[in-house]
Amino acid sequence: MGLFDKKTCAVCGGQSGVIVGLFGADLAGGAYLCPGCRNKCTPGNLNFKNMTLDDVKANMAIADANKKKGSTEFRSTRKIQTGAFRDRPFLDIDENHGWFMNTADNDGWVYSLDDIYFYGPEFETAKLELGQSFHLDTYNYPELSKCPEGIRITAAKLKILMVENELGVSQLSIDLLSGSSADENAVRGACAAIHDFAEAVKAYKTNRKK
Numbered sequence: 199m200g201l202f203d204k205k206t207c208a209v210c211g212g213q214s215g216v217i218v219g220l221f222g223a224d225l226a227g228g229a230y231l232c233p234g235c236r237n238k239c240t241p242g243n244l245n246f247k248n249m250t251l252d253d254v255k256a257n258m259a260i261a262d263a264n265k266k267k268g269s270t271e272f273r274s275t276r277k278i279q280t281g282a283f284r285d286r287p288f289l290d291i292d293e294n295h296g297w298f299m300n301t302a303d304n305d306g307w308v309y310s311l312d313d314i315y316f317y318g319p320e321f322e323t324a325k326l327e328l329g330q331s332f333h334l335d336t337y338n339y340p341e342l343s344k345c346p347e348g349i350r351i352t353a354a355k356l357k358i359l360m361v362e363n364e365l366g367v368s369q370l371s372i373d374l375l376s377g378s379s380a381d382e383n384a385v386r387g388a389c390a391a392i393h394d395f396a397e398a399v400k401a402y403k404t405n406r407k408k
Contacts, residue, residue, distance in 0.1 A: 207232035208251050209258070226250050238262070241307060242366020260364050268308045272297060276398055280374045280384075280391035288356075288372055288391065291398055296406070302372050309367070311402050313360040319392050320371070322353035354388040356395060 204213040205222065208229035214222055221233040223246035231246060231254060239254065240261045246254070278289040288302035296311045358370040374388035 205230045205232070207235055209235040209254065223247075225254060240264070240365045240367075241305065242368070244366065264308050264365065265306055267297075268299060268306055271295070272299065272308055277301075278391055278395050278398065280387045288374065289395060291402075293398070293402055296402060300370060300372060302374075307365060307367070309360065309365070309370075310363065311399060312406075313363045314358055314399060315361055316357075316359040317396065317399065318357055319389075320355040320357050321351050324350055324352045351385045354385065354392075356392055 206213050207222070208225065209231060212232050212234070214230075214232050221236070223231045223236050225231055225246055226248055227250060229251050235254075235258070236246075238261055239257050244257065249257070272290075272292050273294065274290045275293040276291040277287045278291065279285060279287045286302075288300070290299045290301045291311070292298070297308050298311055299306070299308055354374040356370075356372045356374060358372070360368055360370075362368075374391060375384045
């Protein structure tokens with residue numbers, strides 16, 4: 199194959215030039231997957247070089263079924279919101295099915311609450327500058343540790359770890375606030391949102407055991 203030859207996708211038959219082709223994937227046996235078809239696969243880290251064309255088609259079917267589940271079957275029963283005024287939804291939960299969606303990134307994938315084995319906050323901090331004050335009372339949020347004196351929180355994420363699942367996603371790291379919005383009210387909103395998510399997961403798993 200020459201330097202400027204186009205690659206033909208083994209799934210859709212479309213052709214990709216040399217630059218666009220770099221965003222596709224080479225499959226086992228020499229077949230090629232174009233960027234558009236690659237984006238129709240599940241979001242986990244797939245080792246395309248070890249996947250056959252049949253493997254890819256099976257994976258695309260799983261991805262398509264998951265997207266349809268999100269658009270036709272998912273029914274929100276609880277929204278987890280953050281922000282200084284609790285006005286930013288970042289997780290949508292369907293407690294009846296035991297599903298949740300990452301609405302912060304609007305990725306459209308449906309994840310299972312049953313797959314979660316760990317969740318918790320990740321904070322970025324900085325020392326207070328002269329004249330600054332920062333007090334964070336986490337008394338109502340036992341999952342969180344108190345912000346030490348002389349330190350302010352500049353960013354917060356919710357980290358979710360999951361067991362092996364059909365989407366191949368082992369973890370989510372969802373931004374709750376960044377340095378530009380990390381005032382005390384916004385930080386409290388992030389802490390409350392993490393607490394709300396923890397309570398929702400606990401309630402769901404407790405009800406499952408009954």
